[in-house]
Amino acid sequence: MERTYNNKAWFLVLPVLVLVAFSAIIPLMTVVNYSVQDTFGNNQFFWAGLDWFQDVLESNRFWNALGRNLIFSAIILAIEIPLGIYIALNMPKKGWGVPVCLVLMALPLLIPWNVVGTIWQVFGRVDIGLLGRTLAAAGIDYNYVQDPVDAWLTIIVMDVWHWTSLVVLLCYAGLVSIPDAYYQAARIDGASRWSVFRFIQLPKMGRVLLIAVLLRFMDSFMIYTEPFVVTGGGPGNETTFLSIDLVKMAIGQFDVGPAAAMSLVYFLIVLSLSWVFYTVMTNQGQEKGK
Amino acid sequence: MTDRELSASGLPDAAAASPARVGTINSRRPLRLGWLVPTIYILFLLLPIYWLVNMSFKTNQEITSTFTLWPTDFTLRNYAVIFTDPSWYSGYINSIIYVALNTVISLAVALPAAYAFSRYRFVGDKHLFFWLLTNRMAPPAVFALPFFQLYSAFGLIDTHIAVALAHCLFNVPLAVWILEGFMSGVPKEIDETAYIDGYSFPRFFVKIFMPLIASGIGVAAFFCFMFSWVELLLARTLTTTAAKPISAIMTRTVSASGMDWGVLAAAGVLTIIPGALVIYFVRNYIAKGFALGRV
Amino acid sequence: MDFSWMAWTWPTATFFGVILALLCGMAVWEYRVPGGSPRVGILRFETTRGDRLFISLLGSAFINLAWLGLVGPELWWSLALSVVYAVCVFRFV
Numbered sequence: 001m002e003r004t005y006n007n008k009a010w011f012l013v014l015p016v017l018v019l020v021a022f023s024a025i026i027p028l029m030t031v032v033n034y035s036v037q038d039t040f041g042n043n044q045f046f047w048a049g050l051d052w053f054q055d056v057l058e059s060n061r062f063w064n065a066l067g068r069n070l071i072f073s074a075i076i077l078a079i080e081i082p083l084g085i086y087i088a089l090n091m092p093k094k095g096w097g098v099p100v101c102l103v104l105m106a107l108p109l110l111i112p113w114n115v116v117g118t119i120w121q122v123f124g125r126v127d128i129g130l131l132g133r134t135l136a137a138a139g140i141d142y143n144y145v146q147d148p149v150d151a152w153l154t155i156i157v158m159d160v161w162h163w164t165s166l167v168v169l170l171c172y173a174g175l176v177s178i179p180d181a182y183y184q185a186a187r188i189d190g191a192s193r194w195s196v197f198r199f200i201q202l203p204k205m206g207r208v209l210l211i212a213v214l215l216r217f218m219d220s221f222m223i224y225t226e227p228f229v230v231t232g233g234g235p236g237n238e239t240t241f242l243s244i245d246l247v248k249m250a251i252g253q254f255d256v257g258p259a260a261a262m263s264l265v266y267f268l269i270v271l272s273l274s275w276v277f278y279t280v281m282t283n284q285g286q287e288k289g290k
Numbered sequence: 291m292t293d294r295e296l297s298a299s300g301l302p303d304a305a306a307a308s309p310a311r312v313g314t315i316n317s318r319r320p321l322r323l324g325w326l327v328p329t330i331y332i333l334f335l336l337l338p339i340y341w342l343v344n345m346s347f348k349t350n351q352e353i354t355s356t357f358t359l360w361p362t363d364f365t366l367r368n369y370a371v372i373f374t375d376p377s378w379y380s381g382y383i384n385s386i387i388y389v390a391l392n393t394v395i396s397l398a399v400a401l402p403a404a405y406a407f408s409r410y411r412f413v414g415d416k417h418l419f420f421w422l423l424t425n426r427m428a429p430p431a432v433f434a435l436p437f438f439q440l441y442s443a444f445g446l447i448d449t450h451i452a453v454a455l456a457h458c459l460f461n462v463p464l465a466v467w468i469l470e471g472f473m474s475g476v477p478k479e480i481d482e483t484a485y486i487d488g489y490s491f492p493r494f495f496v497k498i499f500m501p502l503i504a505s506g507i508g509v510a511a512f513f514c515f516m517f518s519w520v521e522l523l524l525a526r527t528l529t530t531t532a533a534k535p536i537s538a539i540m541t542r543t544v545s546a547s548g549m550d551w552g553v554l555a556a557a558g559v560l561t562i563i564p565g566a567l568v569i570y571f572v573r574n575y576i577a578k579g580f581a582l583g584r585v
Numbered sequence: 586m587d588f589s590w591m592a593w594t595w596p597t598a599t600f601f602g603v604i605l606a607l608l609c610g611m612a613v614w615e616y617r618v619p620g621g622s623p624r625v626g627i628l629r630f631e632t633t634r635g636d637r638l639f640i641s642l643l644g645s646a647f648i649n650l651a652w653l654g655l656v657g658p659e660l661w662w663s664l665a666l667s668v669v670y671a672v673c674v675f676r677f678v
Contacts, residue, residue, distance in 0.1 A: 003408075016399045016402075016466065019395075019399050022455070023440075026591070029591065036597060057653060090326075101328050103570055104332045105331070107335065107565070122554075123338040128353055133357055161335060161338065225523060246429070268650070270427050271427065283630040416635065417636075442590070
């Protein structure tokens with residue numbers, strides 16, 4: 001749509017601006033201020049310069065947590081996006097199956113995150129959980145509390161369980177909006193299943209896929225509650241992601257300065273990666289549109 | 291296999307024109323097993339939830355000592371504990387209050403902004419949009435501490451409005467994003483005709499425009515509800531007793547006498563119910579809304 | 586209203602002041618010459634002035650962080666490097 005150039009539109013955006021500025025800019029400024037100072041509470045601050053940043057950059061703890069986060073996000077995207085597309089392609093398009101599928105699939109999305117953690121913590125327990133008991137009965141040595149691989153597998157399966165539905169719902173929305181005429185044309189041309197997907201369905205899903213990839217990337221990169229409830233970051237530090245470490249530092253130990261420096265570095269990384277995703281994907285969409 | 295169903299309704303003439311070709315395509319996909327994929331997926335989704343529901347009807351003794359696929363000693367004690375103790379059920383009321391507040395605030399500010407983004411170009415519009423999205427990207431963990439300080443300074447700690455405002459940080463950008471998509475689907479001629487007919491902007495917006503994007507508002511409200519309902523970190527940081535959300539109260543089940551698994555499971559089941567109700571009521575909205583908007 | 590918890594310092598205040606000034610400058614520039622002079626630079630996609638400023642700022646942040654991590658806490662050199670980088674971004678991207 002051709003949009004008219006009118007700077008008065010700023011007035012319409014003003015409420016959002018004031019609200020988000022209140023809850024984003026003031027806290028962000030505070031974090032920046034904290035990151036260069038040290039405190040022992042009581043609102044007394046001492047200039048620390050760039051020490052905290054240097055500490056963060058030199059600490060293995062930070063780099064390890066960052067590495068774990070990146071691997072986790074990569075695995076999550078690699079599983080959830082293709083799986084979500086595949087399920088969306090196989091969803092019924094009409095009839096009684098549609099509302100049933102939508103309601104049941106959306107269910108995990110509306111469960112509070114710590115309850116998701118609780119569900120999987122219980123489900124996976126060897127003593128009282130269905131999954132843990134079944135695996136133990138099958139002779140598989142599974143224990144997410146002690147074994148890092150099992151802990152990782154549990155968290156990944158939990159995230160797939162929790163969030164694939166979002167990808168499914170978004171892709172389904174994109175698929176439903178494709179007019180029947182496209183499919184008819186493809187069928188007359190004798191297009192294969194793959195080329196229907198590649199040249200009709202995938203391009204039409206471009207925008208929703210952008211949303212899905214962005215949302216999944218951002219949320220998996222700042223995952224906190226679910227692994228915290230399930231593993232508490234353990235065994236050892238094997239599932240300590242950046243957020244978990246950050247909260248431990250800021251609220252648990254009240255190391256405000258280092259926590260602030262770390263959150264700024266963390267935020268910068270999220271910001272740039274999201275920007276790259278956003279730019280690449282919007283530009284691809286434009287080229288296809290031309 | 292879904293396009294097979296489309297072919298049943300939309301392809302009679304094409305099939306009549308070249309029956310042989312349609313035949314070859316069909317013969318390439320002999321089995322109609324497409325329905326299996328969503329079915330298996332839904333089973334996978336429901337299994338852990340079933341286990342939680344199952345546990346909520348068991349006694350603690352049964353949970354810890356035996357392994358049963360359904361409650362043999364069916365009990366409602368766990369639910370009775372929650373419904374008779376105000377410190378338990380007030381958690382649900384608190385959660386519902388701040389979620390509702392947040393949804394209303396988010397939509398109220400996001401509607402005009404989304405209209406501006408969908409209808410006008412203005413200085414810095416693209417960057418403002420991206421900046422809004424960056425707030426969705428900011429890890430809540432980063433903000434937990436300064437939020438606590440900020441809301442303390444305004445005397446808002448332990449109030450519902452504090453949590454509602456904090457959740458606006460990630461709900462407002464999302465609502466703007468969704469609504470902008472729906473609004474762009476409404477032709478601009480409608481606005482122009484209304485202005486010619488003498489409608490003022492607020493009247494046009496409420497009387498004509500909002501009904502047109504009703505399903506979009508429904509979808510946006512659904513997402514605001516969802517993200518506010520499921521968030522815990524900020525909600526827990528900003529409340530102490532009076533506005534504590536249910537999900538934070540759940541951590542109480544760890545007591546000196548060990549874990550009260552039954553009550554924990556019952557509380558978990560009860561947190562799923564409001565969400566399930568909301569999805570059930572908006573299910574048609576969502577299917578329709580998804581189809582209309584370019585979400 | 587007590588704002589001492591925000592713990593302002595002169596360096597951070599200057600930092601935000603500079604950012605604010607940059608944004609105001611960009612707004613004035615955009616007001617004088619509307620359109621943002623979009624072009625396709627070496628990154629092979631269309632960028633406007635605002636995008637170039639964003640790339641400059643983000644890149645500068647990483648240049649300074651890298652300097653801090655690899656060389657040391659004397660950031661004046663990396664700051665100069667950032668300015669050079671920003672000029673390049675505005676010239677070529």
